[in-house]
Amino acid sequence: MATNPRTRLGELERAVMEHLWTASEARPEGLTVRDVHDAIGVERGLAYTTLMTVLDRMAKKKLVTRERDGRAWRYLPASSRDELTSEALHHTLGELAGSERRSALLRFLDQSTPEELDELRAALADLEQREGKRKTG
Amino acid sequence: MVIAALLILMIALAWPVPRLMAGMTTFRRAPRAALVVWQATSVAAVLAALFAAPAALPYLIGPAPELTDNATQIAIAVTVTGLIAGRLIVSGHRVGTRLRAHRRRHRRLVDLLAVPVGADASHAAHMRVIEHPTPTAYCVPGVRRRVVLTQGTLDALPEDQLDAVLAHERAHLRARHDLILEFFTVIHEAVPSWFRCEAALREVTLLIEVLADRAAVRATGVLSTARAIVGMATGAVKPEGMLAMSESPSAARLRLELLEPGPVAGLPAPMAAAVMYLFAGSVVLMPVALLVVAWATA
Numbered sequence: 001m002a003t004n005p006r007t008r009l010g011e012l013e014r015a016v017m018e019h020l021w022t023a024s025e026a027r028p029e030g031l032t033v034r035d036v037h038d039a040i041g042v043e044r045g046l047a048y049t050t051l052m053t054v055l056d057r058m059a060k061k062k063l064v065t066r067e068r069d070g071r072a073w074r075y076l077p078a079s080s081r082d083e084l085t086s087e088a089l090h091h092t093l094g095e096l097a098g099s100e101r102r103s104a105l106l107r108f109l110d111q112s113t114p115e116e117l118d119e120l121r122a123a124l125a126d127l128e129q130r131e132g133k134r135k136t137g
Numbered sequence: 138m139v140i141a142a143l144l145i146l147m148i149a150l151a152w153p154v155p156r157l158m159a160g161m162t163t164f165r166r167a168p169r170a171a172l173v174v175w176q177a178t179s180v181a182a183v184l185a186a187l188f189a190a191p192a193a194l195p196y197l198i199g200p201a202p203e204l205t206d207n208a209t210q211i212a213i214a215v216t217v218t219g220l221i222a223g224r225l226i227v228s229g230h231r232v233g234t235r236l237r238a239h240r241r242r243h244r245r246l247v248d249l250l251a252v253p254v255g256a257d258a259s260h261a262a263h264m265r266v267i268e269h270p271t272p273t274a275y276c277v278p279g280v281r282r283r284v285v286l287t288q289g290t291l292d293a294l295p296e297d298q299l300d301a302v303l304a305h306e307r308a309h310l311r312a313r314h315d316l317i318l319e320f321f322t323v324i325h326e327a328v329p330s331w332f333r334c335e336a337a338l339r340e341v342t343l344l345i346e347v348l349a350d351r352a353a354v355r356a357t358g359v360l361s362t363a364r365a366i367v368g369m370a371t372g373a374v375k376p377e378g379m380l381a382m383s384e385s386p387s388a389a390r391l392r393l394e395l396l397e398p399g400p401v402a403g404l405p406a407p408m409a410a411a412v413m414y415l416f417a418g419s420v421v422l423m424p425v426a427l428l429v430v431a432w433a434t435a
Binding site: 006010011013014017063081084085087088089116117119120121123124127128131 | 245247250252267268271281359370389390394
């Protein structure tokens with residue numbers, strides 16, 4: 001499916017993150033590379049060292065946090081899925097004020113009021129009626 | 138005379154013209170031509186600013202200046218034009234770097250959060266779905282582009298409206314609307330902040346949306362597109378502790394009204410567009426002509 005190495009790496013990071021989010025609820029002390037490899041590496045036919053490298057890179061990118069536990073690292077997601085989702089959607093309207101097309105349109109509005117939404121629905125009803133007439137008439 | 142004309146042209150194009158044009162809402166009915174006019178006035182303003190000093194030279198030091206005799210005047214002219222060009226280059230660099238860094242970071246975030254949908258179908262290879270209840274759709278332009286939808290969009294819209302949303306986002310990506318907006322942002326940020334016209338940038342943004350909406354109309358029809366716009370704008374859900382955003386209802390209403398081409402200022406749309414293209418061409422030619430006149434008549 002994903003033949004591009006960068007896409008494959010992105011896909012692997014996503015799978016690792018997914019697993020950390022799910023598994024860290026039951027194991028707040030964190031997961032070792034061995035845990036992650038057993039969960040998602042084996043079925044993909046990936047070497048232990050591949051997962052080690054990926055987790056190391058993700059720690060450097062601050063996607064995951066880690067703590068020493070004897071000779072192994074224990075990994076945890078740096079932020080929850082909800083936090084990252086909020087951040088992603090917040091990006092699309094913040095930071096680039098004026099440059100990102102959505103933010104410019106969103107600045108049109110202040111806070112949308114129920115009246116505004118009603119007016120919008122009425123405008124759609126008008127348009128639907130016009131189109132209906134055009135088709136039958 | 139010619140220098141005065143260039144200066145007046147520059148100031149007019151930079152200050153009153155964008156403010157006037159932003160208020161001439163009838164031209165939204167011909168969004169493509171209107172965007173060309175916006176681009177033409179911006180280019181003309183930049184050219185007028187760059188040409189002012191070179192146009193002044195023949196009046197100050199004669200038509201055949203000697204580099205050795207008139208070094209000071211020539212140096213001043215080069216400096217003035219260089220400063221203006223420098224501002225533009227710096228602004229272009231700043232905006233470009235910022236946009237690309239932002240997109241790269243955003244794309245990483247999206248790829249981490251969202252599962253690719255239907256990766257076997259080539260047209261869906263760039264699509265990502267994020268778990269969030271508010272209907273939102275947008276695109277991240279660039280070489281590794283993405284169309285991002287929230288789960289809320291998939292839940293709220295029936296198939297034909299979803300097609301309209303996707304056609305809208307793909308139109309943005311295909312026509313590289315991001316580059317048009319980047320061009321305007323660079324010019325916008327190159328001028329001093331008290332001189333900038335936010336209304337102009339908003340107008341251009343709306344025109345780009347209208348263009349994408351019309352692509353959606355061609356792909357899925359007026360009704361599906363209109364319903365999709367309203368569905369996206371009215372479906373906002375605010376989950377606890379999460380940020381929610383949605384299309385502004387007032388912008389959505391404007392877009393509804395502009396889905397189909399109509400007469401512009403009383404003229405049929407194609408005729409109005411032809412006049413607008415002609416105007417755009419003459420606006421760009423004006424500073425060039427003035428520079429030529431300055432050197433030919435001195």
